[in-house]
Amino acid sequence: MTPPPTPEPRLSDAVAASEGPPPAEKAAPAKRGSAPSARLRVQRVRPAYRQVADELRSQIMRGALGPGERLPSEAELSRAFGVSRSTVREALRALTSQHLIETLRGVQGGSFVAAPDPTRVVEDVGSALGVLVATPYLQLEDLLEARLLLEPAAARLAAQRADAETVDAVRAAANAPRDPQDPSGFVPHLDFHTTVLMATGNLMFTMMGQPVSDVLRTQLDRDTVARREWDEVDECHRVIAEHIAAGEAEAAEDTMRSHLLDLRGLYERAASWRTARTEARVRARDGENGDRT
Amino acid sequence: MTPPPTPEPRLSDAVAASEGPPPAEKAAPAKRGSAPSARLRVQRVRPAYRQVADELRSQIMRGALGPGERLPSEAELSRAFGVSRSTVREALRALTSQHLIETLRGVQGGSFVAAPDPTRVVEDVGSALGVLVATPYLQLEDLLEARLLLEPAAARLAAQRADAETVDAVRAAANAPRDPQDPSGFVPHLDFHTTVLMATGNLMFTMMGQPVSDVLRTQLDRDTVARREWDEVDECHRVIAEHIAAGEAEAAEDTMRSHLLDLRGLYERAASWRTARTEARVRARDGENGDRT
DNA sequence: GGCACGCTAAACGTCTGACACTTGTCGAGC
DNA sequence: GCTCGACAAGTGTCAGACGTTTAGCGTGCC
Incomplete structure (x- = not known):
């Protein structure tokens, strides 16, 4: 907890997609992949849209963005993560269907952190x-x-x-x-x-x-x-x-x-x-x- | 039941977007559009990706596709629904994050109806x-x-x-x-x-x-x-x-x-x-x- | 004859760029 | 002062292209 000693290299690191050596896909803090090498059938690399979705989800759940707050526009996210807008959109769709965000059109539109709804x-x-x-x-x-x-x-x-x-x-x-x-x-x-x-x-x-x-x-x-x-x-x-x-x-x-x-x-x-x-x-x-x- | 005097122009109407007559796309048995004109704050048109997702979800839930069964490829779905592949993919992402389908790459890849998992x-x-x-x-x-x-x-x-x-x-x-x-x-x-x-x-x-x-x-x-x-x-x-x-x-x-x-x-x-x-x-x-x- | 290797093809994954549609805002005109 | 229309910012959708993954198959060497 509390630890954000990490400056704030949040958005960009995990994705890097096209260039350079893929950052080893960050350790993934256990929780699922417990068995050290048990599973033969590992998934090689998580698709970018999954990584983006996971990162955004974690930010929301961690409370970095509060209910009602607006996420950056798709274009901005796409720049920030270094992926295309399509990829960002796929990530957003995933979050939407988990009721974590809601998306509005028009000026003042965008994706907003959804209020918890029983x-x-x-x-x-x-x-x-x-x-x-x-x-x-x-x-x-x-x-x-x-x-x-x-x-x-x-x-x-x-x-x-x-x-x-x-x-x-x-x-x-x-x-x-x-x-x-x-x-x-x-x-x-x-x-x-x-x-x-x-x-x-x-x-x-x-x-x-x-x-x-x-x-x-x-x-x-x-x-x-x-x-x-x-x-x-x-x-x-x-x-x-x-x-x-x-x-x-x-x-x-x-x-x-x-x-x-x-x-x-x-x-x-x-x-x-x-x-x-x-x-x-x-x-x-x-x-x-x-x-x- | 049967309130919808509306023929059944679900998928095609809002989607039709660019070209001519999409294949009318199977009736799609209501289920959501109920209140005739009660709500003032209606959402004008559901985005196409939502409609596609809802339709596929309903097919899966209805049991039309059983666990393990393979959905048509993205290209086929895109043709069938008369929308672009991007739109189909956004729909699939939504289903994926609800654990209704799983997606594999490669030949023999595709989207498969996920087995229920407690x-x-x-x-x-x-x-x-x-x-x-x-x-x-x-x-x-x-x-x-x-x-x-x-x-x-x-x-x-x-x-x-x-x-x-x-x-x-x-x-x-x-x-x-x-x-x-x-x-x-x-x-x-x-x-x-x-x-x-x-x-x-x-x-x-x-x-x-x-x-x-x-x-x-x-x-x-x-x-x-x-x-x-x-x-x-x-x-x-x-x-x-x-x-x-x-x-x-x-x-x-x-x-x-x-x-x-x-x-x-x-x-x-x-x-x-x-x-x-x-x-x-x-x-x-x-x-x-x-x-x- | 058997095994390793590499090619092929089907699907998904991702990118690019463009255009349409929605909707709040603001300014011009009455 | 009020109404209406143009504008702008953002999402929605499309089209097409290319990369990547992976099963299957054929070929050639041992």
Whole structure:
């Protein structure tokens, strides 16, 4: 830490690209390449766009550039790193897709360090989970178990901490009409479970629980579940909401737990349908051939 | 659904740029453009590289291309989308940095759909948390609370489920010498807490708990904590490990919980030091000026 | 016959330079 | 004083060229 005895040879050194003896690709402070010579399949040289991206990322993460601050223009970066603008742009694209920077056009445009945004994190994690689920790594069962840990605890905390406004939000979410068709049910209805997670006042609960719920939701076809079952679910939500409103932590937790256990059945039923269908599809696809040329 | 009376001029319209009729480029099933005219501050046209990236991402996520499968070459993609190769490359860079594809050089090179990799997810989440912590959104306290929920539960599950091999790993991690200087303490020592999380057999615990631990670790300067305190920590780990080995779920959970409560003190002490230092640094920086030209 | 060497080709990696598009700013004109 | 248009700074996109990496194959020597 603290060490910047290094003057500030930040930008230019790592890249040097075209000329001279490539600077040996700086030691790369471990973290990934731990095994000394284990891997045969080393990557010879990191492409320039990767080096540029890594350098910029590290500057941002290190706090050398604060949120909202503007990076040098692409032209300037390209000069500073000694690479072409295309290369710089590829690096910037990488940072953009990690939500580290945002880019605006026009005069006063440029790339700006993005403000940290929990929503994006939740989305990203959700999408990552979506990919992971249905691999042997991650089973539906694992998600259900995680949820069974998180949400009852969240309900308890919500009951202990929620202020009047938050309680209103929870109530509203519990009583939101389960609109038969409306796709954009508007914010207040942003799902009962999400609202409870947020009512803990601890963002970690939202960030851990929300992606799980999101993935589980995609596993549930609307039509796998009968209308009567939805009604039972809604009733459960209302009971939990009232426990939270009344500050009955224990009851809120217990009710949430049993609610989740009820839901588990639905998910497992849906899952078995799903795998059956998937297998059918795989068989079908094996029949034809590589489509994408 | 079906709000888009807009035909489907997604890719081609904004892109068409120079020449004639690009191949209309497959319908691309909506998914993003929802709000009809609600938002005033709409973004006029998404850049082509974003559209290409989104389309490819959606194809991958939808499963149209399976892990390991090869995407068309950049030249082919550029023809298919009716954009230049640079544009395609910017799109690919975005996907790469989301770990959705990997790119190889040489004959037989190309972009391949990446296999889902939990390790990457953990790293990404960790880095996202690192950015978020120290914002008003996320407090150290929140991380500690989350950990206090996750890890005792993990210890319990580990005690209930761990097989002989896993128990060995946990024991090894607990007894790994706390190397005074060695930075790469090698894998078995990959941290006791991580090992316990993995011993649950539920990847979700690792994916939720590991990033939290990682971030917390970075908050702890080695020298904030006295040697004697580390010894106590190690002793605690050994006790927990033995509980897990013995299958004593309840004891494992309780011991882990009290261990974490002990640690909390350390973290809070470190945090207060840290903020003091940070404030000093900020004052210092306000003194100087913008460095990057 | 077998092995080493070098050539070839397919893809990615990078560069150059140009032009189009966006958008805030500022000045001219009413 | 206000409106409108030109300007400028920056990003977005394109086209084409050349370098680099690497698997595969053919040739020639031993």
